[in-house]
Amino acid sequence: MSEQSENVSTFAARYGFLAKPVFHELVRVALAEGHDPDERARHFATCGKPEFALAYLLAGSLDEDEERATLALSYERRAELTDQRAREFDAKFHRPFPLLHTEAAKDRVTARRIRAGQSVRPGAGKQLPTL
Numbered sequence: 001m002s003e004q005s006e007n008v009s010t011f012a013a014r015y016g017f018l019a020k021p022v023f024h025e026l027v028r029v030a031l032a033e034g035h036d037p038d039e040r041a042r043h044f045a046t047c048g049k050p051e052f053a054l055a056y057l058l059a060g061s062l063d064e065d066e067e068r069a070t071l072a073l074s075y076e077r078r079a080e081l082t083d084q085r086a087r088e089f090d091a092k093f094h095r096p097f098p099l100l101h102t103e104a105a106k107d108r109v110t111a112r113r114i115r116a117g118q119s120v121r122p123g124a125g126k127q128l129p130t131l
């Protein structure tokens with residue numbers, strides 16, 4: 001029984017469903033070109049691209065704690081960038097963009113859940129289109 005619960009707690013089982021096939025294909029091509037999946041995952045995490053980071057993490061060899069930390073970082077970074085974009089839009093269009101701040105807050109919640117090793121809901125972290 002404990003072996004089954006241990007398998008459910010793996011990174012891929014908890015977060016793998018968030019990765020779309022298109023990202024897996026891009027990772028497959030990048031790996032064929034010789035890219036290091038762990039390095040690419042960290043790169044995309046710092047860019048605030050959780051979809052790419054997750055796909056590379058699933059193909060990589062980091063331990064589960066580092067995978068969770070990297071994925072959480074990608075959501076946190078995307079939240080920072082979304083808040084920054086909202087402030088830019090506020091100034092440019094002279095009106096507030098509260099939905100962007102709400103999405104940034106959702107990304108922060110997702111990051112906290114990932115750092116805690118908790119599962120996230122399907123559809124979590126959907127990014128709103130911004131100009």
